[in-house]
Each structure stands twice: as structure tokens, then as C-alpha cells.
Amino acid sequence: METAMKPQHISLDLSKWVLLPSTSTKRKLRDLNGFFADTQATKSILKSGQDPIIYEVYECLQPQEVGHLNLGTTIVHPGKIGEEFYMTKGHFHAKEASSEVYLGLEGEGLILLQSRTGNSECLAMSQGDVIYVPPGWGHRTVNVGAERLAFFFTYQADAGHDYESVQKRGFSKLVVERHGRVQVVGNPRFMTKT
Amino acid sequence: METAMKPQHISLDLSKWVLLPSTSTKRKLRDLNGFFADTQATKSILKSGQDPIIYEVYECLQPQEVGHLNLGTTIVHPGKIGEEFYMTKGHFHAKEASSEVYLGLEGEGLILLQSRTGNSECLAMSQGDVIYVPPGWGHRTVNVGAERLAFFFTYQADAGHDYESVQKRGFSKLVVERHGRVQVVGNPRFMTKT
Numbered sequence: 291m292e293t294a295m296k297p298q299h300i301s302l303d304l305s306k307w308v309l310l311p312s313t314s315t316k317r318k319l320r321d322l323n324g325f326f327a328d329t330q331a332t333k334s335i336l337k338s339g340q341d342p343i344i345y346e347v348y349e350c351l352q353p354q355e356v357g358h359l360n361l362g363t364t365i366v367h368p369g370k371i372g373e374e375f376y377m378t379k380g381h382f383h384a385k386e387a388s389s390e391v392y393l394g395l396e397g398e399g400l401i402l403l404q405s406r407t408g409n410s411e412c413l414a415m416s417q418g419d420v421i422y423v424p425p426g427w428g429h430r431t432v433n434v435g436a437e438r439l440a441f442f443f444t445y446q447a448d449a450g451h452d453y454e455s456v457q458k459r460g461f462s463k464l465v466v467e468r469h470g471r472v473q474v475v476g477n478p479r480f481m482t483k484t
Numbered sequence: 485m486e487t488a489m490k491p492q493h494i495s496l497d498l499s500k501w502v503l504l505p506s507t508s509t510k511r512k513l514r515d516l517n518g519f520f521a522d523t524q525a526t527k528s529i530l531k532s533g534q535d536p537i538i539y540e541v542y543e544c545l546q547p548q549e550v551g552h553l554n555l556g557t558t559i560v561h562p563g564k565i566g567e568e569f570y571m572t573k574g575h576f577h578a579k580e581a582s583s584e585v586y587l588g589l590e591g592e593g594l595i596l597l598q599s600r601t602g603n604s605e606c607l608a609m610s611q612g613d614v615i616y617v618p619p620g621w622g623h624r625t626v627n628v629g630a631e632r633l634a635f636f637f638t639y640q641a642d643a644g645h646d647y648e649s650v651q652k653r654g655f656s657k658l659v660v661e662r663h664g665r666v667q668v669v670g671n672p673r674f675m676t677k678t
Contacts, residue, residue, distance in 0.1 A: 297597045297621055299607045300614040302587070309614065350616065357581030357619040359553075359638065387551030391638045393496070393587070403491045413493045420494040420503065422544065425551040427491055444553065444585045444638045 300350050300361075307363045307395055307440040312348040317379070319344055319371070324457055325379055327464050327477065328372025335371070343367055344376050351447070358447035365440045366399065366433040373466040380430025380461060382406070384450030390429065392421040393442040398435030400474070402461050404428045410462045412474050415441060428456060432465040434472045494544050494555075501557045501589055501634040506542040511573070513538055513565070518651055519573055521658050521671065522566025529565070537561055538570050545641070552641035559634045560593065560627040567660040574624025574655060576600070578644030584617040587636040592629030594668070596655050598622045604656045606668050609635060622650060626659040628666045 301310045308314075318341045319332060326332050335342070349362035369376045380402065383390075392401070394415040401421055403411040405428075413421055415431070423429050433439035462480045466473055495504045502508075512535045513526060520526050529536070543556035563570045574596065577584075586595070588609040595615055597605040599622075607615055609625070617623050627633035653675045657668050 295618040297595075297605050297607060297618060297623075298616040300616065302612040302614055304612045350614070352583075352616070352618070355581075357579075357583060357640075359583050359585050359616070359640075361585045361614060361616065385551075387549075389546075389551060389553050391553050391555045393636060401491075411491050413491060418496040418498045420496055420544070420555060422492040422494065422546070422553070422555065424489040424491060424546070429491075442587060446551075446553075446640070 298350070302363065302442070307348075307365055309348040309350060309363055312350050312362065315347045315349070316343050317345050317347070318342065322379060326371040326374050327479065328374060331372035342369065344369075345378055354448050354450075356448050359444050360447045361442070361444045363395070363440060363442050364431065365438050366397075366431055367438055368433055368436055370467060373468060375432045375434050375465050375467065375472075377432040377465065378430050379453050380428060380456045382428040382452040382455055383445070384452045385446070385448060387425050388446040388449035389425050390423040390443060390445040392423070394419040395440040395442055397433060397437050397439030399439040399441070400432045400434050400465050400472075402430045402432060402463055402465065404461055408462060412463060428461070430456070430461055434465060492544070496557065496636070501542075501559055503542040503544060503557055506544050506556065509541045509543070510537050511539050511541070512536065516573060520565040520568050521673065522568060525566035536563065538563075539572055548642050548644075550642050553638050554641045555636070555638045557589070557634060557636050558625065559632050560591075560625055561632055562627055562630055564661060567662060569626045569628050569659050569661065569666075571626040571659065572624055573647050574622060574650045576622040576646040576649055577639070578646045579640070579642060581619050582640040582643035583619050584623065584637060584639040586615040586617070588613040589634040589636055591627060591631050591633030593633040593635070594626045594628050594659050594666075596624045596626060596657055596659065598655055602656060606657060622655070624650070624655055628659060
């Protein structure tokens, strides 16, 4: 089977950061219901009839098998829900022995990283910043700038996504704007049980 | 062990395309002795005391274990040996179930791809071109422009490199300049035995 799949050429649009061909996913606020700390703010925005796009993913998906790599781009729009900046849902990989590589393309981001045992890290990502997410670290990307945040990623195609742990327990840190400044603060509702 | 390794931040210099921190390798013509078709041209350049740098690799190497990804940048300088453009040695991965992702950063390149059974493909790579090299395909990058060619790459850290098959058998295609044009031609010395 090994060479049954031909090499692929994919085009990255250098102004829109869209990959062609790719599978696209738009995550709106409704899809992130329960992910932002300020659930009241989420509810009232949705109640008012708004449902802003928080982020977009353009992904070139390979067979979910050992040996393949998925690749894609993510665009996180600028904005806040309450005091918390727009961000991705965040996930652990279902398969522990898998990792991820990010390359910052545009904008100003922070990556929240978290181990299953509650250790956390926070790394900045702008254009030209490369982040290596080793096995075992959950990851969430936050747009802390006024413009869109865009980055390129690759990870093992058989890694799988565990969004549930994040939805249940949250991340231990939140990235918020307070007194006009970006701050990484403890999440009072984070559950440390593994 | 899984979270023993902390997430890493690496800086990509957007003018030099060097990664910091990284392990750097400079491949000079002497290191590519036997890889270019025109062995006489290689010999006479080396005999004259010259030994030009053909390409440079800046790599962030992880433990050679399942689950990790290596990442890096490659810069192929412009030039020719005889009629053949400067290129990387090219390799298969020692572990068949592994792949590679390229993202073109600058310059004008061609990627020669080849299966173990002799099938071949050739894809163009400039800034914003993403190439997916699926399992089983050997790959070599050729600079067909007048300026340097630079690209970003990731692959499974346990993939390993098989340069020997390429050194012994060559690639089935050569990328040459003839009559002032870039041409992909058959390699008369390619051995099709697997």
C-alpha cells in the first residue's frame, strides 16, 4: 500500500492563509459554548442572535494511520468573550505518543500547554515562531492581538483529538485582558483531578 | 516519560531562514561526491581546490522515538555541477511508515520523488507551496532558480534516513539546464533493481 498514495501539492494563500485543496471548519461561538470562562457572556451574545466565528481551520487530512502526517492552517479571529480572548477549543491527542509542530504566520498569539497531571506552560507565537508540542501536552491557541492570528501546523494523522477532557476540566490558565493588559491568570474553575 | 519534555519555542529568522536553537549541517560538494551525474565536473571542481556549500540544514532534533516530530529548515544554494542543478542528497526514510511535510519559504525549487519500485513524481515548490511526501517516497530537493531555495520541514523523529539506496541507485530523473531551460530528464545511470 505504501506508495499507493501519490505525493501531494497544496497551495497556501499567503494573504488569506487558506490551503487549497483542504477541508475547512469554521468554529463559531455556539461550537465553543462552555469553553470560555464567562458562560454568562457567551449566553447573552448567543441570545442576542449573534454567533461570531471564533476560528477557522483548513486541513489536509490523510488516512488515520501510523506513518501519515496531517497538516493545516488555523486562523483565530481577534476578539474577546467577556475578558477572555478568542481561542481554539484546545485538545489533547487521544494517542499519547503523538506531538504537534506550529509555525506562526501572522498576528500575536499565546499557546497554553497543559500536561495530564496539571503542569502548564505558556509560549508566545508570532510570525516566525516555531513551537514544538511534545507528547502528552494539551494545547490551546489564543489570539491576544487586534488582528487575526494565523499559523501552520502538522501532527501525526493517527493522533486523534480528545476535546472532552478540556471541556470537562478546562485549562488551568485563562488568557484575559485586565486593565488594558494581556494577563495569564489561574482558572478558578479548573478541576485538577486527572 | 510523556510530559518529561517541556514544550519548546524555536525562532525562525525570516531573512536567513536559520532556526535558533538548532543543529546545523553544511553539505559541501565533497559530501555529495557521487550524487551528481557529472562525476568529472565534481572531480575537477574539487581538484581545483574549491568545495562550495551546496545546502545547509538547521534542525531541531527530538528523541528518535515514536510520537516525536523533527522539524527544520533547508537552504539549497543556487548553482550547477555540470548541467545539473544544486540539490540535496535525497533519501528514503529507513522506517517505511513515515512521511514528510514541506512548506516553501523562498526561491524556486523542484522536488523529485521516487518510490522503491521506480515510480517517480516531480513537484514545484516556491513560497507558499506545501508538499506532502507520503510513506514510501524517497525525496530530493533541487534549486532551479538564481537565488537560494529555502523551505521548512517536519517528519517523524523515528523515521531514520536511508541515503545509501540513493547513492547506489541514483534518482530516475535528473534536473538539468539545457538550452537555457530547466528540464527534468531521465537518468541514464539509474539502476532499476530494487
